[in-house]
Amino acid sequence: MTDTHAANRREDLRLITGRGRYVADSNLPHQLHACFLRADRAHAEIVTINTEPALKCRGVVAVFTGADAIAANYKQFPNMMTFTNASGATILKPERPVLAHGKVRFVGEAVAMVVAESALAAQDALDAIAIVYRDLPVAVSVEDALAAGAAQLHANVPGNLCFEWDTGDAAAVERAFAKAAHVTRLTVVSQRVVPSPMELRGCLIGYDGASDSYDIYTNSQGILMMRWQFAALTGVPEEKLRFHLHDVGGSFGQRSAVYPEHAAQMIAAKKLGRPIKWVASRSECFLSDSHGRGIVMAGELALDRDSRFTAARYQFLCDMGAYLTPTGPASHVRNPAIGMTGVYRIPALHGNFKVVLTNTSPVAAYRGAGRPDVAYMVERLVDQAASELKIERDELRRRNFIPLDAFPYKTPTMGVYEASDFAGCLGKALQAADWNGFDPRREKSRKAGKLRGIGLSTVIEGTAAGMFPKDQVAIEFDAQGRLEVYTVSLSTGQSHETTFTEIVAQTLGVAPEAVTLRESVQGKNLSGNHSGGSRSLVGCGSVCKLAAQKLIEQAKPLAAEELELEPSQLDYADGAFRSRDGEKMIGLLELAKKLVGTSPHPLNLMAEASVGSTYPNGCHVAEVEIDPETGVTEILSYTAVDDAGIVINHSVVEGQVHGGVTQGAGQVFGEHAVYDRESGQLLTGSFSDYYMPRAGWIRDIHVNDHPLPSKVNVLGAKGAGESGCTASLPSLVSAVLDAVRPLGIQHLDMPLTPSKMWHAIQTAKAE
Amino acid sequence: MTKLELNVNGKLRIGEVEDRTLLADFLRDQLGLTGTHIGCDTSQCGCCTVHLDGRAIKSCTMLAVQASGAKVVTIEGLAKGDTLHPVQQAFSDCHGLQCGFCTPGMIMATAALLKDNPNPSDAEIYRGLEGNLCRCTGYINIVKAVKRAAQTS
């Protein structure tokens, strides 16, 4: 992927000239503005709540509380976690109120909503709402929440344990461990982070009394998933929910779910008969956007005399926050379960998952959604084993890779891996990063008083499995005969307008400018998945290709008719049907224009496919240098070799890897949602306290590909949205530990802040 | 309420605002210039960057009334007709944007940086973009875009 002179993206022009349309840019006539009063404590009973004084404030139209939410008779937040455990139990679902009633369970939980003529007036009135709380004990960590006598968040979730689930063969693992020549044990934490897409969360909802229906403008990852969740939560039928989705300023999983604020605005819009607009402040986002990660993982790896892995077992403590989000449990259980074997042949596996509630903001999917976490666990174990057994890290990996001839590889737990060349990726990455020439570089740093380390990760992730069984794409021609492609996906920065139109245009042999993409459009009767799980290209993109192929077939008889020939006498190439003798031809787009007037346009069509899971994989190598005086780690170089399957647009894939690696680096070196253990207050509630990667933090990322085409979709694509995150957590930590292992430091937990590194180095030197 | 008068993208604009109205909100809500984005409340993200009398400022950390009498350029006023500003062109050429939300602020910050320093070193680019956050690109292609713009300006 060395194409640095990429074609300019289709979406760029409006975005670089300030004509993008994000949620805050939408307005409706006569709209009112909402503002939420949020809990200022982590766990308390609401004794009384008095909204009267707020109603008297200037500009205030109404105030809503939990009582109004109950009166609306809404249902429950849906959950994508459907499987049962060995004893047949499903996940316990605590009730999540739209606005808190009875109790508040995390700092930032919405307690009341003021609706006023202006956002400022609504905000002014918040202070006039008087609430008397009775404080309750707080548990902000999974360990505290599971401890005997811990604060109980919900009556129907004893011990704050929503679900316990086992996967794999515990007995086989036990037998293998009994015979093991060596066992490596390690507990690691993938700490809670705040996804922080740059666009603030917001929503605008209008209500039409005549049809008892709603118009909804919000940030989202796709129309169907959102509509299904809104309907499931509110009980309002899907056909009465009209979504108007435009540009979205990043998502990373944080936009995959319906939120309480959405439902509260629906209640207000219906009651007041005027549209309700709300745009969060960043402080509110920190408190109430879904958070990501938050898994404590204990792993054990058994090896035989030849250092071959014979078994592994894990315990996962998954922090879900105070309530379950629709995607949280599934992403923290299902995805790690698929990835437990990593890229290695491990005959026996067992995983135990505990899904736990804490007095913190609810957790949902975040870029990778459980995949980076489990990859981090597996790769840390492998590095640790290599260190203990004094085997080179690359050698131990090679010895245990699932070999090329073993695919498709059914893992001992979940999933069937597609063909992957782990050793090939590794070899390419080590060469690109000059792995073998590292020692002189380490020596050079040592002479300058610095600690230098090199690290690697070899990872795989199961992606692209959608919730809806099929992805559908429609091709339609407008009144001028122009070609429009309709999809259910929604780009939140992934360049669909460029990539999907490229696919259609290339398949048809027409100019990309002749193709217009329309995503997540209201009123299109299409099924399919939202954008998430690295799946839009794999699912939606491949159906774009099928739709274009179908268009050629569907147009052929009509072209033949137009040219007064038999279809069998026609060939299609370069955007046109031609007679075999070369005498007659008609362009596809010309034909489409001629057919305008017949309704529906005879070339309109819908294509669909069911696309299974794909398995992007790769090897990343990082090189770092630590200044022992300050504890600062500098990333000197970063090399990524990824098998994302067949690449459609190199610069787009490269951009996804850049972003993913940088988000991973953010988690490795600084990002951490820190709650105070005693008070439950969020200590990292703004960009002044919460570390975000900035320009120059990673100076360059060398992105190379090593594609093996996927067999599950016509493009051969495997997805690239999350792989950067998944591979960068373990590769960067591997590099840091490599730098400090000579000092005797074997283990550190993320984030590897300068303060933490300095203390670790000081302690090691003192010993 | 206070009356204010300022030149925005070459046009004289008159408005009346609550004293506490932020310049960013005035530009967005009263003038409809929604290309100026708001991404935080602590002056960290830089999405709201505009030029005030030729210098980059964060319009979410300035009162509209403070800007009265000043000359403001927003992302909508950067191109000359259909000709993009070299920085806009470079961001597109280098795939320096993904979701596009931070982009107006990034472009305005870059344009100001290059005005002061037409040939910045890598380190000067990093410092020049210290006031702007991006969550999508990892900044790699943004930095490339700044260099490209420096060459083409």
Add this chain to the structure above:
Amino acid sequence: MFEFSYLKANSLSEAAAFVAAHPDAKLLAGGMTLLPTLKQRLAQPSHLVDVGRLPELGGIELKAGRLAIGAATRHHDVATSAVVRNAIPALAYLASHIGDPQVRNCGTLGGSVANNDPAADYPAAVLALDAIIVTTQREIAAADFFQGMFATALEAGEIIVRVLFPVPKRAAYEKFPHPASGYAMAGAFVAEMATGVRVAVTGAGPGVFRWSEAESALAQNLNVAAVDKLTLEATDLNEDFHATREYRANLAKVMTKRALQKMLATK
């Protein structure tokens, strides 16, 4: 933000009159700290008196061995001023590392000094250079001006007009920025004055302070090794989840060493 009335002062005396008339008024210069504070609803002034563009608070002038900088001078203007860069390059360097470019285009010297944020950069220079803060009412020595976290000697209604910086033989500033906010986690301003070497540390403690042990050691031996032997007492330093007090003490020392090294490299 709570409601307030905005008053634009047309002269220093008018500004002083406004503040005198409205006890709950606050001065607004660059607004880089005040406006975020108001946005978080952490303060509720009745009036904001805008002094940001008053000519009487502007100007950079070198006179009788002292650099006079008007209180409303933007960080960017200090950073790029030929006069400052000639007289006290370390001060220009410091100004060029405050916040980010957009902040430097708005934030002012007077605002930073009056706010006395324990992690602000300017107080380190003011204290190390033994500067004088000239207000509408008097002249205050740096040593008397800073009185701990966000506290200064300023009386109600008193407005900083300019700061007079004695020009040192040589000086240097180094800071370790907070990973999120960019404020100083620890910053050290080292200045060689006619009276000896002065070391002021910001960011590490509850307010800017002079590191007297380092100053004494440097009076004996003006080299980095002299500081290397010292340990800054951590007991009274700040601690949070970003950095322990021991780490801050270490950073203060490392920044002192690096500033010293830089200073000694200049003629």
